[in-house]
Amino acid sequence: MNGSPLARIGSGWLLVLPFLALVVALFLGPIVDILRLSVTDPEPGLGNYAALMTSDSLARILWTTLRVCAITTLFSVAFGYSIAYAMVHGVRRDRNWMLSLVLVSFWISVLVRTFSWLMLLGRKGLVNEALAGIGIISQPIEFMRNELGVLIGMVHYMIPYAVLPLLASMQTIDTRLVSASRSLGATGSQTFWRVYLPLTRPGLVAASLLVFILSLGFYVTPAILGGGKVLMVAEYISVQILVTLRWGTAAMLAALMLFGVLGLLFVMSRFMKLSTIFGGARA
Amino acid sequence: MNDKGFMRETLAEGAVAFKEGRMDRRTFLILCGMAGVATQAVLTGDAEAAANEIVMWNWGGQAEQCHGEAIGAPFKAETGMDLKFDTSGPLQGKIKEMVDSGKVTADVCDADLFDAVALGASGHLEAIDYGVVSKDRTIDRYALEYGTSIILYGYAFVYDTKAFGDNPPTGWADFFDTKKFPGKRSLYKWANGSLEAALIADGVAKDALYPLDMDRSLAKIKSIKDDSIYWGSASEAHSMVVNGEVAMCMVWQNRGRGIEKDTDGRYKLVMNEAIAMPGAYIVPKGNPAGREAVMKFIATAQSVPAQLTLLSCLGMTPSNPEAFAQIPADLQPYAITSAQNIDKIVYNDPVWWGEKGGDAVNAFLDAIS
Numbered sequence: 001m002n003g004s005p006l007a008r009i010g011s012g013w014l015l016v017l018p019f020l021a022l023v024v025a026l027f028l029g030p031i032v033d034i035l036r037l038s039v040t041d042p043e044p045g046l047g048n049y050a051a052l053m054t055s056d057s058l059a060r061i062l063w064t065t066l067r068v069c070a071i072t073t074l075f076s077v078a079f080g081y082s083i084a085y086a087m088v089h090g091v092r093r094d095r096n097w098m099l100s101l102v103l104v105s106f107w108i109s110v111l112v113r114t115f116s117w118l119m120l121l122g123r124k125g126l127v128n129e130a131l132a133g134i135g136i137i138s139q140p141i142e143f144m145r146n147e148l149g150v151l152i153g154m155v156h157y158m159i160p161y162a163v164l165p166l167l168a169s170m171q172t173i174d175t176r177l178v179s180a181s182r183s184l185g186a187t188g189s190q191t192f193w194r195v196y197l198p199l200t201r202p203g204l205v206a207a208s209l210l211v212f213i214l215s216l217g218f219y220v221t222p223a224i225l226g227g228g229k230v231l232m233v234a235e236y237i238s239v240q241i242l243v244t245l246r247w248g249t250a251a252m253l254a255a256l257m258l259f260g261v262l263g264l265l266f267v268m269s270r271f272m273k274l275s276t277i278f279g280g281a282r283a
Numbered sequence: 284m285n286d287k288g289f290m291r292e293t294l295a296e297g298a299v300a301f302k303e304g305r306m307d308r309r310t311f312l313i314l315c316g317m318a319g320v321a322t323q324a325v326l327t328g329d330a331e332a333a334a335n336e337i338v339m340w341n342w343g344g345q346a347e348q349c350h351g352e353a354i355g356a357p358f359k360a361e362t363g364m365d366l367k368f369d370t371s372g373p374l375q376g377k378i379k380e381m382v383d384s385g386k387v388t389a390d391v392c393d394a395d396l397f398d399a400v401a402l403g404a405s406g407h408l409e410a411i412d413y414g415v416v417s418k419d420r421t422i423d424r425y426a427l428e429y430g431t432s433i434i435l436y437g438y439a440f441v442y443d444t445k446a447f448g449d450n451p452p453t454g455w456a457d458f459f460d461t462k463k464f465p466g467k468r469s470l471y472k473w474a475n476g477s478l479e480a481a482l483i484a485d486g487v488a489k490d491a492l493y494p495l496d497m498d499r500s501l502a503k504i505k506s507i508k509d510d511s512i513y514w515g516s517a518s519e520a521h522s523m524v525v526n527g528e529v530a531m532c533m534v535w536q537n538r539g540r541g542i543e544k545d546t547d548g549r550y551k552l553v554m555n556e557a558i559a560m561p562g563a564y565i566v567p568k569g570n571p572a573g574r575e576a577v578m579k580f581i582a583t584a585q586s587v588p589a590q591l592t593l594l595s596c597l598g599m600t601p602s603n604p605e606a607f608a609q610i611p612a613d614l615q616p617y618a619i620t621s622a623q624n625i626d627k628i629v630y631n632d633p634v635w636w637g638e639k640g641g642d643a644v645n646a647f648l649d650a651i652s
Contacts, residue, residue, distance in 0.1 A: 056649075057645070057648075057649035060649070060652070061652070064652070118522075118526070119526075122526055122528060123467070123526075123527065123528045124526055124527040124528065145512045145528070223515060224519070227512035227513060228472040228512060228513025228514070228515070228651055228652075229508075229512070229513070229651060229652055230652065231648055231652035236648070239473075239644065239645075239648065241376045242374040242375065242376035242377065243374065243375060243376065243473060243641075243644055244640070244641035244642075244644050244645060245375055245376055245379060245401070245641060246641060246645075247376075
């Protein structure tokens, strides 16, 4: 090893250097611009951030966003866990068609899925008409155009994102540990709670992080299935940029989201190596 | 960035130099490349040829064909200039961004008149040249410094004849009366029109609406919140009605005919107390074709044949008073300024919306969410 810094960087880095520069210019540049906007528009200072403390409506939008994202994460990961569990422990043929189903729903556009939910669960949708037809209900059940609708749409969209990291994590577990646990006298549920579940923790964390972070940016589903009543941050930012021209507010919220996510990753990194999580996420 | 003007001049100079043989082809092509100009446009004439067209920024869909037919064709016949389209929708934020970035690619925006008030005041628009564009060919109060109304659209509502056929609702008071007319409503999500409708329903006189009493309006909106959902685009409103999600739905009046047709007449349009919105043509500052050319274009759009084609093709109501009397009989029920509707309508105040719109939208979103 000679001491020249260039050699230490290595020729591999030189190859990616132009692309790194491109990423910095095209990605970091605009982000810095947004951060700058959040403290300069409409006037220099921290006024936009101070509004977080004083404005009830901003607080409510953030609360709605966090609530919807947290519930979405909870249900997506719970469903995703069961699906991944069934896939890992099923026979190979079942696993293949289950994986195809997950992937097919993964690939269907969010708009198509959103409108499908309206057709299925809307006021005059298949389910309500069927239930009314056989006389179980007299009034249609309000599945859609409210927070429940947003949650249904978002959980459905997010399940594949939960399944894939969990699947990868479960596949690496040595099944002999389960046998060992049983042979030492643990019951089935004891084995699951005390041996299996802790082993899948990196996968659980990865799935939860992925789902939660992606949920934060949801736009189409809340806008359509929420019927205008579920206002989340992404939609609010877009309104502030395009309609009301409060670019400072929009930039402040964008910065808040960005640092929120980074902060979340930082907290997680205190508890576990992030590389294992995202290494585990390679499905 | 003032580079654009500089680049165009450089290019015009370059084109002359190239033609006279003072500049070789390669250097000239590099220049064109740097300026981002299609070389073909340059080579066929000079650099100015690249600007021998008007780019209209509209909302796509049918509008492209209709604007081409109604305004593009006569404009081409008159001036030889082509009409091209950018169909990405000229929202205020996008216009501001385009002008601020210095890369103005659109000449005229199919926007709202309140946009002209908001963006004109912040210096993002070219003033309308009323030497070319006629003040008499639009509604009195809708010829403003930075925009002129070309068409009117309006907020009206449709109702389910199966639910209220015997005793149909006749105005906004009925729309907001969920006791007498039970069932779901749908209103426009971005406040516009919804606020006015609420005040009219609450008993405010049609000519005393502005400045809008926000507290009173929002209280009325909230009073039917449990029975309301909200739409953000015309197609969303359309599908809410067609799928039977609502008993009454506020709609853009130009959609009324389509809804009546798609529901086989089950839903019917009510034009009484419709709120007329001035759709306006506005010009981003530093538009590529220059101010003179685009003003001629706007003047063409004011002509009676263009106005009537926009009506039959898009359902947009003429704002040129000369065209009012020529609205065909079958379209009269759906047109805002037809003889049978003109006395029943309410006029939107673009100045109030241009100045207070941002706050109003945020307050409205806060109230409904």
